[in-house]
Amino acid sequence: MDIYQLVVAVLFGSIGLGYFVYGVRQSNLGFRLTGVALLIYPYFFDSIWTLLAIGVGLLLVPRFIDL
Structure with missing residues (x-):
């Protein structure tokens, strides 16, 4: 894990x-x-672009899906 992956993981985790x-x-x-998904997903992916794509996608979930 390099520094960029760590920064993205901490950012989306917070x-x-x-x-x-x-x-x-x-x-x-x-x-x-x-929130739970954003806390957990960085443990399963290594690519920085995958982390960013899934993180941004998860940020938009509550906007479009109302549970």
Whole structure:
């Protein structure tokens, strides 16, 4: 893992924590699940471009899917 992958993982992980806390406080299942996904997904992918693509895609999930 190089420094760029680490920075992207920390960035999306911190955003995921924010999504999760927001989802718990607002009782919104979509934000909670997206937050957990943002926290976990960097462990499974190595490519920086894959991390960025999946991270941006997950950030947009609560905007288009309302649970």
